[in-house]
Each structure stands twice: as structure tokens, then as C-alpha cells.
Amino acid sequence: MGNVYESKKLTGLSEKIFLDRYALKNADTSHAKVGDTVLVLTKDDPKFPAKEVGEIISREGNTVKVRTRSGETVESAVEKLTLNMEKTPEEMWDRLAGAMASVEKTAEKRQEWTEKFRYILNDWKLVPGGRIAAGADASDELTLFNCYVIPSPKDSRGGIMNTLTEMTEIMSRGGGVGINLSSLRPRRSVVKGVNGSSSGAVSWGGLFSYTTGLIEQGGSRRGALMLMINDWHPDLEDFITVKSTMGQITNANLSVCVSNGFMKAVKEDLEWELVFPDTTDPEYNELWDGNLDAWKKLGKAVKPYRTVRARDVWHSIIESAWKSAEPGVVFLEYYNQMSNSWYFNPIICTNPCGKVA
Known part of the structure; x- marks a missing residue:
């Protein structure tokens, strides 16, 4: 269709964001030629790259010179360019x-x-x-949904790897992912099959976070990950403070799933019990999916790990949020009470777009 509309030229940051995130691109940058509009790397950092919009002014072999919008001339290898097919x-x-x-x-x-x-x-x-x-109309493999919540990992090495694979596939196609880690057994709990102990839910969250940092969503941006944990989980305190240690979880947003009972304990200055299902139950691997209420309704045993003061946990959340803007809190029990899909599927997590801080 011929374009009969008046052109709305973008400039500055608006143009850069449009070209980087939304404009159709040619992944094969070997076709780059003089006059093409490109994004050129000015800081080749795998984690925090810097790009500028410019136009190719010369090419010799695989080396190009790009004049940026600010008037600078940047020399670059062709494979480091983002070659835009759409410019407006x-x-x-x-x-x-x-x-x-x-x-x-x-x-x-x-x-x-x-x-x-x-x-x-x-x-x-x-x-x-x-x-x-x-x-849309760019690739059949790209998702047209911004964000997803995927089931909590099964509490096994294979289950965790399956979740990692699913997360990676979604992110590589451009979608963000939310994961509730509460299904994973706490740190130092027994793993009978290998006669060892678990590194805990937070450490596996670190794996999901690290992988997220490696993925370019749809080829243009780092993956988006939301990690959550329920307020009854024994690793709750480690989760709340994990970002105070550099490098453990750096590529994820964090939120604590808060229940009505926990908030009552905070208001009344009561103690709060941190618990986890009995992992020796013969049906544990088959039935446990992170839903503690469903587990209890089956008459299954829950093992107490320790008791904490609810207000101490709440103050830890506030202090950590003040220091690093995380974790957020999500009133998940209230979510489910207000949800119009309560009869169909419980809400276990939000996606990265749905964070409540």
C-alpha cells in the first residue's frame, strides 16, 4: 500500500528506541551498504551495550564508517551493526x-x-x-505477546532445566517471563536421591537470572525476568536480601508474594512460621507444584523450618526496597480473591510487566 500519510520524523532518543526495539531489521548485516541507516555500537559491552543511530558513509570489506546523528564518525565491523529495514x-x-x-x-x-x-x-x-x-509480519518465530507466567519449576534437576528451557525459548522470541520459585525446596534441605543437600530456591533463581542476562530478546534487548517467592517459604529472608550481595541475582525483578495472614501477623506483631512440604512423602515428586494450600487439602504433611517475627521480615523488605528498590510486594492471596478466573486457575505470579512495588 502506498503511504499517503504525512511523515512523522523521529529524532534523538525517540528515534533510537524506535529503531532498536520496533523497526524491522535485516539480521544479515553483510548486506549493509553506504547510505543505510544503522545502529552502531559505541560501547561493546555484552551486558550494557551503547548504540547510536547513524548512516554508513563508507565500507571497505567488513569495515564500515558510520556518521552518527551527533556528527561523530565511528568505525565498526559489519557484524556489530543493527541494520534497519524500516526507518520511520x-x-x-x-x-x-x-x-x-x-x-x-x-x-x-x-x-x-x-x-x-x-x-x-x-x-x-x-x-x-x-x-x-x-x-508482526517480521518472523513466524517471534511472539506477539509481551509477557508470560510459566508454571513453577518441578523440584528436581530435570524440572529446573525444563523451566530454564521454556524461559529461554520465550525470551529468545521476545517475551518476558515470570516465575514463582516457591516450589523449590529450601537451602540445605536433604536431596535423598543423591545423598546431598539442596542449594535452595534463591540459588536456582540466580541461574534463571544469569541466563536472562545472556539473551537478547528478539535480537534487540536483554531478557525480562520476574522472580517471586511466597511468604511461607524457608528461603524467604535470603530472597529478600539477595540483591545486597553483588552478582547473585542481577537480571531479574524480585517480589514477595504476601498473604492476608502474614499482613495480619505484621499488624498484630505476631510470629510467623516458615514451612515446606515433607519431601519424603512418596507422592511428593508427583503432586507438589508450589501450591501449599492444595498440598494441605490433600492431607499431606508440612514441615516447620523456623519461626520468625513477622514485623522483622516486613522491616527487612522495607529496608531492602529502600537500598535497591527491591523486592516489591504482591498481595497474591488478595489477587486470587479478586480474580474473576478464581474457579479456573490460581494466580501464582505476575509477569515482568505486572510488577507491583
């Missing part, structure tokens, strides 16, 4: 309108609805989610 929002809106209308069965209907969608997209009247903007 209008080009993106054309692509999105066509993708939205593509389900229509006739060419006439596709044309009609392309024009209707294109009108409502123009000038940001309708702004689709970021993953729709980046992925």
Missing part, C-alpha cells in the same frame, strides 16, 4: 496494518481492512504492544 513509524504502520488484515480471505477484504487499520495506527492513535510492533 509510517513504514512500521504499513507493515502492521498488512499483518492485521492478512487473515481476510479475499484480496478486496484484505485491502479494505489494511486501509482501516492503517488509518487507526497513523499518528499513534492506536499503539499496539511492543512485541506486536516488533514481531
Whole structure:
């Protein structure tokens, strides 16, 4: 469809974000040529790269020179460029309108609805989610959903690796992931099968965090991860303070899932028991999924680990949030009481987009 709309040129940070996150790209940068608009690395740091928008002014072999919008000339290897096929929002809106209308069965209907969608997209009247903007009609492997919550890991090496694989697949396709770690047995608890002890839920959270830092979501940004733990878990205090130790969990947002009972204990200055299911139960591996209430309703044993003062835990949350802006708190029991899908599936976690701090 020809573009009959007035061009809305982006500048500065707006242009950089658009080109980096949403514009259609050519992953094969060997096709880069003089005159192409690109993002060039000015700081080649795997964790915190810096990019600038510019135009290729010369190329010799695999080496290019890029004049940035600020007037600097940067020399770069071709493989370090981000090669943009779309340079303006209008080009993106054309692509999105066509993708939205593509389900229509006739060419006439596709044309009609392309024009209707294109009108409502123009000038940001309708702004689709970021993953729709980046992925629609760009690749069949990219997700058009921004964020996911995946089931809590099964409390086994294989279960944890399965969760890691699922998280990695979602993130590599552009989606963020939320995981509740409460299904994992606490630190130093017995792992009978290998005659050893567990490193705990927080340490496995570190694995998910580390992997998140390695992934470029949809090729343009670091993965987004939300980790949560329930207020009854014996590793609760370690989880609350984990970000006070540099390097343990650095690529995830953290939140504590708070129950009505815990808040009552805080208000009344009561003690609070940290517990976990009896892992020696013969049906533990089959039935345990992180839902403590469901476990209790089955008549299964729960092992007390220790008792803490609820207000001490609450003050620890406040102090840690003051120091590092984390953890947040999520009133998960209240969520479920208010949820209109309570009869279908309990809410166990939020995704990274749904954080409540």
C-alpha cells in the first residue's frame, strides 16, 4: 500500500528506541551498504551495550564508517551493526496494518481492512504492544505477546532445566517471563536421591537470572525476568536480601508474594512460621507444584523450618526496597480473591510487566 500519510520524523532518543526495539531489521548485516541507516555500537559491552543511530558513509570489506546523528564518525565491523529495514513509524504502520488484515480471505477484504487499520495506527492513535510492533509480519518465530507466567519449576534437576528451557525459548522470541520459585525446596534441605543437600530456591533463581542476562530478546534487548517467592517459604529472608550481595541475582525483578495472614501477623506483631512440604512423602515428586494450600487439602504433611517475627521480615523488605528498590510486594492471596478466573486457575505470579512495588 502506498503511504499517503504525512511523515512523522523521529529524532534523538525517540528515534533510537524506535529503531532498536520496533523497526524491522535485516539480521544479515553483510548486506549493509553506504547510505543505510544503522545502529552502531559505541560501547561493546555484552551486558550494557551503547548504540547510536547513524548512516554508513563508507565500507571497505567488513569495515564500515558510520556518521552518527551527533556528527561523530565511528568505525565498526559489519557484524556489530543493527541494520534497519524500516526507518520511520509510517513504514512500521504499513507493515502492521498488512499483518492485521492478512487473515481476510479475499484480496478486496484484505485491502479494505489494511486501509482501516492503517488509518487507526497513523499518528499513534492506536499503539499496539511492543512485541506486536516488533514481531508482526517480521518472523513466524517471534511472539506477539509481551509477557508470560510459566508454571513453577518441578523440584528436581530435570524440572529446573525444563523451566530454564521454556524461559529461554520465550525470551529468545521476545517475551518476558515470570516465575514463582516457591516450589523449590529450601537451602540445605536433604536431596535423598543423591545423598546431598539442596542449594535452595534463591540459588536456582540466580541461574534463571544469569541466563536472562545472556539473551537478547528478539535480537534487540536483554531478557525480562520476574522472580517471586511466597511468604511461607524457608528461603524467604535470603530472597529478600539477595540483591545486597553483588552478582547473585542481577537480571531479574524480585517480589514477595504476601498473604492476608502474614499482613495480619505484621499488624498484630505476631510470629510467623516458615514451612515446606515433607519431601519424603512418596507422592511428593508427583503432586507438589508450589501450591501449599492444595498440598494441605490433600492431607499431606508440612514441615516447620523456623519461626520468625513477622514485623522483622516486613522491616527487612522495607529496608531492602529502600537500598535497591527491591523486592516489591504482591498481595497474591488478595489477587486470587479478586480474580474473576478464581474457579479456573490460581494466580501464582505476575509477569515482568505486572510488577507491583
